[in-house]
Amino acid sequence: MKPTYIFAKKTRRSLFVAKTLTLAALVLAVMALSQPAALAQCTLTSPDTWSHGSSSNWNNGGNWSGGVPNSSSTNVCITDGSSAVTLDTNASVASLQLASGNALDFNQGTQLLVYGSQILNAGQISINGGGNSNTYLYLQGGATTTLSGGGTVNLGTTTTGGGGNAYLYLNNGTTLVNADNMIQGEGIIYNNGSTITNQSGGTINANSTGSPLVNYLALEYSQVTNAGLLEATNSGDLQLYGNTINNQGGNITANGANAIVDLQASTVVQGGAFNTLAGGTIQTTPGNNAYLDGSTSAGAVTINGAYLTPGNAQTFLRGSIVNNGTLQVNGRKEGWVFPSKRSATGHLCPNLSRPFAKMRKECGISTRLVPYSARHTFGTAMLEMTGDVVFVGKLMGHKNPLTTIRYLHPSLHKAKELIDRRNEQAQENLRHSLRHSEENEGVPDWP
DSSP: OHHHHHHHHHHHHHHHHHHHHHHHHHHHHHHHHHSOOOOOOOOSSSOEEBOSSSOEESSOGGGBTTSSOOOTTOOEEEOSSSOEEEEOSOEEESSEEEOTTOEEEEOTTOEEEEOSSEEEESSEEEEEEBTTBOEEEEEOSSSEEEEESSOEEEEEEBOTTSOOOEEEEEOTTOEEEESSOEEEESEEEEOTTOEEEEOTTOEEEEOOOOTTBOOEEEEESOEEEESSEEEEETTOEEEEESOEEEOTTOEEEEESTTOEEEEETTEEEESSEEEEETTOEEEEOTTOEEEEEESSTTOOEEEESEEEEOTTOEEEEEEOEEESSEEEEOOOOOOOSSOOSSOTTOOOOHHHHHHHHHHHHHTTOOSOOOTTHHHHHHHHHHHHHHOOHHHHHHHHTOSSHHHHHHHOOOOHHHHHHHHHHHHHHHHHHHHHHHHHHHHTTTOOOOO
16 A cells, blocks of 8 residues: 555645646746836847837937937947837937837938948838938948848828928949848838848838829939839839849739839839739830840840830830730820910910011011911912822821812912922823833733
8 A cells, every 4th residue: 555655645745836836937928918028139239229118209319228329330220129218309329220110200301311331120111201302311332232121111202381302322433232121111212322232021102192292203313123022002103213124033013903003214123013003104204215125134024914105105125025915005186386375276376466466567477477477488389299189187186188279379370380290290291101001012920
């Protein structure tokens, strides 16, 4: 019986230990839930860290571990996981880090200059322009700045209160590498002749929701390597202005009935795919040229959906173009030679009639003349030169030759000269036909 007693005693002891450990784990879990969220790890060296513990303004030394950061050599971390910091002054930093749950909001008219090689953004950076002010996030380093962390950079430009834009501005030849952020909204990404690399995880999205926000997100004057997504959604207009885009492996997409991608100012797209979804539009902007180049090492340019070339625009194709949809070219009616501010039908306005009457008087012409007489004069001169009513009628836009005859007034002398010239031409044609018939007599016709 003794062995059985020992076994039972050990079993009760084991149960006691297990229950004790379980209770301790529960106590630790409750304690953890009752404590504030732990700070996310700042990975930058020697940073000035947001230490306020809640949302507040940048320009308050007590909110930071080392005072208000404003130096091109100071790394900055906002990594408590919950605070929204308002940039209420102009400032400079080296590299910048935001944790998930953190935000950096620019007041209108402010600017932040980033000189370092990293923006580690797992939160949201909002550049708020408009209100008669420009707002800037400058990349100033002159080398490469990498944007990573999977967060969002939002450019917001409102029409309320006047002009102004939100800018993501590459300066001093800085190259931006967007590893995995969403750069979105309304404003201007200004390259200043530098380079943007939008990697496979990166997106640049013109996703304006409309008034009072402007609708454009302009990518200007840049060398772009896009292996990710350049797109327009909602009511956005992605304006690719003066760019050369190596689009190998990348997509340029318009998604939605009000979404537009505009190629402007001789933008060149090499390789990759254009996609129109749900009624979106990709086009060369009227008054502009664009180039789709499938002849480079970036490979063929692929059209999925439709590419539009509207009136007064030119799209140049080169090399291999894979058209899985539609290349659409639209003409347009030319404008009126003498447009009228008062009439949509293009009637002559008094601003032209009055100078015409003054010149007629100064030249001593007593015959009644009006600006429309110039049209009659043109038609008459053309008829006298050609004698071709159909041809002249087309030049004047007449559908019926009888209209042309009624509007033209050749003199009797000119009419006689024209008839004589036509008779001489007819006689010469007859003589030529007779000579040709004699020279080819006996030669069989071709089958």
